[in-house]
Amino acid sequence: MRTLIIDCIEKIGETVEISGFIQTRRDHGKIVFLDVSDRSGMIQVVITGEKAEDVHSQDVVSITGKVQKRPENLVNKNISTGEIELSAEKLEVLSKAVELPFDMGAKDLDLQLPTLLDFRPLTLRHPKIKQIFKVQAAILEGFRKAATDLDCTEIVVPTIAASSTEGGAEVFKIDYYEHKAFLTQSPQLYKQMLVPVFERVFVVTKAYRAEPSVTTRHLSEITQLDCEIGFIEFPELLDMLEEVAVKTIKFAEEKCEDALKEFGVENVLFGKIPRLSVKEAQDVILKEFDRDNRKEKDLTPQDEIDICKWAREKHSSDFVTITHFPTSAKPFYTKPDPKDPEYSLSYDLLFRGVEVLSGSQRINDHSQLLESLKSRGMDPKNFEMYLQAFKYGMPPEGGFSFGLERLTMHLLKLSNVREASLFPRDMERVDIRLNQK
Amino acid sequence: MRTLIIDCIEKIGETVEISGFIQTRRDHGKIVFLDVSDRSGMIQVVITGEKAEDVHSQDVVSITGKVQKRPENLVNKNISTGEIELSAEKLEVLSKAVELPFDMGAKDLDLQLPTLLDFRPLTLRHPKIKQIFKVQAAILEGFRKAATDLDCTEIVVPTIAASSTEGGAEVFKIDYYEHKAFLTQSPQLYKQMLVPVFERVFVVTKAYRAEPSVTTRHLSEITQLDCEIGFIEFPELLDMLEEVAVKTIKFAEEKCEDALKEFGVENVLFGKIPRLSVKEAQDVILKEFDRDNRKEKDLTPQDEIDICKWAREKHSSDFVTITHFPTSAKPFYTKPDPKDPEYSLSYDLLFRGVEVLSGSQRINDHSQLLESLKSRGMDPKNFEMYLQAFKYGMPPEGGFSFGLERLTMHLLKLSNVREASLFPRDMERVDIRLNQK
Numbered sequence: 001m002r003t004l005i006i007d008c009i010e011k012i013g014e015t016v017e018i019s020g021f022i023q024t025r026r027d028h029g030k031i032v033f034l035d036v037s038d039r040s041g042m043i044q045v046v047i048t049g050e051k052a053e054d055v056h057s058q059d060v061v062s063i064t065g066k067v068q069k070r071p072e073n074l075v076n077k078n079i080s081t082g083e084i085e086l087s088a089e090k091l092e093v094l095s096k097a098v099e100l101p102f103d104m105g106a107k108d109l110d111l112q113l114p115t116l117l118d119f120r121p122l123t124l125r126h127p128k129i130k131q132i133f134k135v136q137a138a139i140l141e142g143f144r145k146a147a148t149d150l151d152c153t154e155i156v157v158p159t160i161a162a163s164s165t166e167g168g169a170e171v172f173k174i175d176y177y178e179h180k181a182f183l184t185q186s187p188q189l190y191k192q193m194l195v196p197v198f199e200r201v202f203v204v205t206k207a208y209r210a211e212p213s214v215t216t217r218h219l220s221e222i223t224q225l226d227c228e229i230g231f232i233e234f235p236e237l238l239d240m241l242e243e244v245a246v247k248t249i250k251f252a253e254e255k256c257e258d259a260l261k262e263f264g265v266e267n268v269l270f271g272k273i274p275r276l277s278v279k280e281a282q283d284v285i286l287k288e289f290d291r292d293n294r295k296e297k298d299l300t301p302q303d304e305i306d307i308c309k310w311a312r313e314k315h316s317s318d319f320v321t322i323t324h325f326p327t328s329a330k331p332f333y334t335k336p337d338p339k340d341p342e343y344s345l346s347y348d349l350l351f352r353g354v355e356v357l358s359g360s361q362r363i364n365d366h367s368q369l370l371e372s373l374k375s376r377g378m379d380p381k382n383f384e385m386y387l388q389a390f391k392y393g394m395p396p397e398g399g400f401s402f403g404l405e406r407l408t409m410h411l412l413k414l415s416n417v418r419e420a421s422l423f424p425r426d427m428e429r430v431d432i433r434l435n436q437k
Numbered sequence: 438m439r440t441l442i443i444d445c446i447e448k449i450g451e452t453v454e455i456s457g458f459i460q461t462r463r464d465h466g467k468i469v470f471l472d473v474s475d476r477s478g479m480i481q482v483v484i485t486g487e488k489a490e491d492v493h494s495q496d497v498v499s500i501t502g503k504v505q506k507r508p509e510n511l512v513n514k515n516i517s518t519g520e521i522e523l524s525a526e527k528l529e530v531l532s533k534a535v536e537l538p539f540d541m542g543a544k545d546l547d548l549q550l551p552t553l554l555d556f557r558p559l560t561l562r563h564p565k566i567k568q569i570f571k572v573q574a575a576i577l578e579g580f581r582k583a584a585t586d587l588d589c590t591e592i593v594v595p596t597i598a599a600s601s602t603e604g605g606a607e608v609f610k611i612d613y614y615e616h617k618a619f620l621t622q623s624p625q626l627y628k629q630m631l632v633p634v635f636e637r638v639f640v641v642t643k644a645y646r647a648e649p650s651v652t653t654r655h656l657s658e659i660t661q662l663d664c665e666i667g668f669i670e671f672p673e674l675l676d677m678l679e680e681v682a683v684k685t686i687k688f689a690e691e692k693c694e695d696a697l698k699e700f701g702v703e704n705v706l707f708g709k710i711p712r713l714s715v716k717e718a719q720d721v722i723l724k725e726f727d728r729d730n731r732k733e734k735d736l737t738p739q740d741e742i743d744i745c746k747w748a749r750e751k752h753s754s755d756f757v758t759i760t761h762f763p764t765s766a767k768p769f770y771t772k773p774d775p776k777d778p779e780y781s782l783s784y785d786l787l788f789r790g791v792e793v794l795s796g797s798q799r800i801n802d803h804s805q806l807l808e809s810l811k812s813r814g815m816d817p818k819n820f821e822m823y824l825q826a827f828k829y830g831m832p833p834e835g836g837f838s839f840g841l842e843r844l845t846m847h848l849l850k851l852s853n854v855r856e857a858s859l860f861p862r863d864m865e866r867v868d869i870r871l872n873q874k
Contacts, residue, residue, distance in 0.1 A: 154577055422594065
């Protein structure tokens with residue numbers, strides 16, 4: 001009968017059987033120390049050299065032994081099982097690992113990105129790397145909780161579409177029986193169609209971008225966390241997106257406190273989030289940072305960093321909401337500001353210097369939507385089903401969208417978004433490296 | 438300030454503003470009755486003909502009026518707001534719907550499937566159809582809860598792969614930059630690679646099958662609910678799959694009691710689930726139904742129906758677990774039964790006459806896995822990264838998988854799986870019908 005490692009704490013003096021992976025092996029003369037981990041934790045095993053012959057990191061073992069208190073001076077305060085150890089009587093190898101291509105025992109796995117990805121099934125086992133995806137799972141859970149608090153219904157939307165979602169060339173083509181089809185660039189059109197059905201919806205789904213470049217921030221396949229809300233106007237929508245963002249990140253931070261500490265990430269500041277239009281933000285940049293970018297239509301990357309610095313110092317907030325981007329720079333469904341149609345009822349949420357969420361109030365009037373499509377040179381015939389939703393009545397509505405991998409990356413301050421994807425896809429790799437022609 | 442319809446129950450005598458969709462309109466001389474719905478419920482609105490001129494089903498409206506108790510003899514016990522009505526003072530149209538192509542007011546939307554799908558953004562708004570997807574959302578939530586109870590970590594796996602997952606020709610090809618790639622047929626290989634990382638994982642993800650036929654049970658894009666569990670042997674795995682299935686369906690049944698009633702579905706029977714090997718099931722079929730199919734390698738569709746009938750009558754269970762399918766009929770990663778390798782440690786869970794879940798104990802030994810691939814004429818080179826996971830140590834493990842749409846279909850006894858997908862994909866349709874060549 002297997003005992004989970006964490007439960008050994010309550011079994012001092014008892015004989016138990018644990019199962020798990022050997023993480024590290026340290027030989028001290030005739031005695032060997034093994035760190036063994038299972039899903040619940042890690043324990044130090046003390047074993048004679050002959051019982052542990054040949055076993056090494058990543059071997060899968062089952063060990064029977066007695067749980068003992070460690071001497072006071074050998075207690076390890078960094079792990080929850082640091083006061084105990086297992087004195088092994090029997091060790092059985094359930095699955096033997098071949099020799100490892102690099103050391104998995106160090107606190108940080110110091111590898112170049114290509115190697116990290118070439119050996120993904122192995123490198124993901126490293127305790128620190130594993131934590132990244134514990135945080136990612138917590139972000140998912142936190143987001144669903146926050147969306148459910150808003151009374152959103154979860155929906156499942158397709159990823160195969162007959163035309164490209166939002167225009168643009170960066171779509172993947174599929175051989176769809178005898179026809180052409182595309183992978184969706186976002187769940188946007190589908191979540192909007194479902195507003196008249198459920199009023200408020202959320203979805204966790206895939207989005208695909210055939211970006212023909214390799215950057216530290218882009219993946220070909222990402223996970224989007226989306227909300228879409230009916231019967232809403234702009235200011236209330238801003239309340240909601242901020243609420244969902246804050247709840248999601250708070251949840252992950254609380255659930256994964258240890259992981260965030262391990263990555264050396266300071267606590268997120270949740271002061272009231274300042275809201276500024278692009279123009280207002282540019283005024284702050286001029287006043288506080290002495291750069292006059294008021295002729296730019298958007299914030300520069302340095303502006304984004306600085307406005308977040310300002311928000312952190314002046315508002316104790318790691319977030320800033322930037323609104324009113326130029327209409328021409330936003331997708332066709334974005335609602336222009338009726339007071340100044342050159343600018344739109346759109347927003348980005350910045351988090352520690354970068355955008356992690358964006359969204360907008362949408363055009364809900366059928367004829368205005370047709371106009372908007374046509375003015376961008378897009379053919380309404382490609383949006384036949386989407387447009388139906390507006391023909392048959394659409395309330396005022398809006399929504400927003402996070403990228404899961406990018407949010408994970410910035411919460412943990414990783415340097416490349418590929419580190420925040422279990423199996424990242426880009427133009428150079430689909431698991432293994434693609435042969436260059 | 439908007440009041441949700443459900444909250445009107447507590448506001449008798451007060452003037453409120455509601456917003457929602459007109460569902461039905463009934464003219465009685467100078468008085469018009471409107472059924473108006475929002476995400477919280479439906480209310481009857483009484484209004485003069487002149488104030489409600491031209492408004493009809495699917496118009497989006499905002500109505501100000503006084504909440505009144507209905508006379509005793511006009512109470513509608515079928516809806517939670519059946520004791521009240523709204524006496525309208527002002528009606529504002531927020532979005533006008535064009536004339537509808539069919540009546541949306543009947544209890545059942547009596548349309549042929551092609552029409553149901555041609556007008557999907559409209560037909561999904563029908564109260565009964567909407568319920569299907571409330572049940573689907575509950576299945577998702579129930580599954581995640583059940584998997585979390587088992588201590589599974591949620592993972593995100595890719596849907597673009599370099600080779601076809603499990604062999605077979607029914608895969609969709611993608612133009613992936615200058616290379617060829619495929620849409621995954623299941624998350625199988627990825628979830629297995631993550632067992633050494635998290636030990637127990639779950640995933641909700643897309644799976645794609647380019648099935649070149651149109652049946653009532655197949656879609657080209659489906660949603661899979663998967664678990665994969667490490668450090669486990671066959672009998673315990675059977676306990677877990679049954680636990681997850683029962684918890685998932687119980688959760689949906691309890692959360693969506695009204696919806697299941699509306700679809701006329703009797704309560705699910707949760708008696709102890711009988712477990713039979715294919716051979717044992719065939720013996721029951723012979724004994725109880727007088728059909729000798731003992732020479733068949735699998736149960737026939739009629740066998741599945743009858744064995745479920747037997748389970749319901751003799752075991753008060755709407756489920757039956759069938760085990761030990763022929764090894765040759767199962768994918769390469771399925772573990773043969775060491776006692777009789779012609780048969781495998783595999784299982785299907787039948788629910789009310791059809792399979793809704795399948796899975797198996799997996800081969801966790803690297804060399805046995807290589808043999809299995811080769812014996813099926815598959816090239817290990819196409820599974821390079823997957824095989825790494827076994828080279829570096831893999832515990833005994835197994836898992837299982839539901840199809841979300843099929844489970845929704847059978848729980849509600851729908852006649853076609855397309856009814857259980859918001860936007861179904863098949864060889865004839867991607868939203869709109871594909872032009873036949």
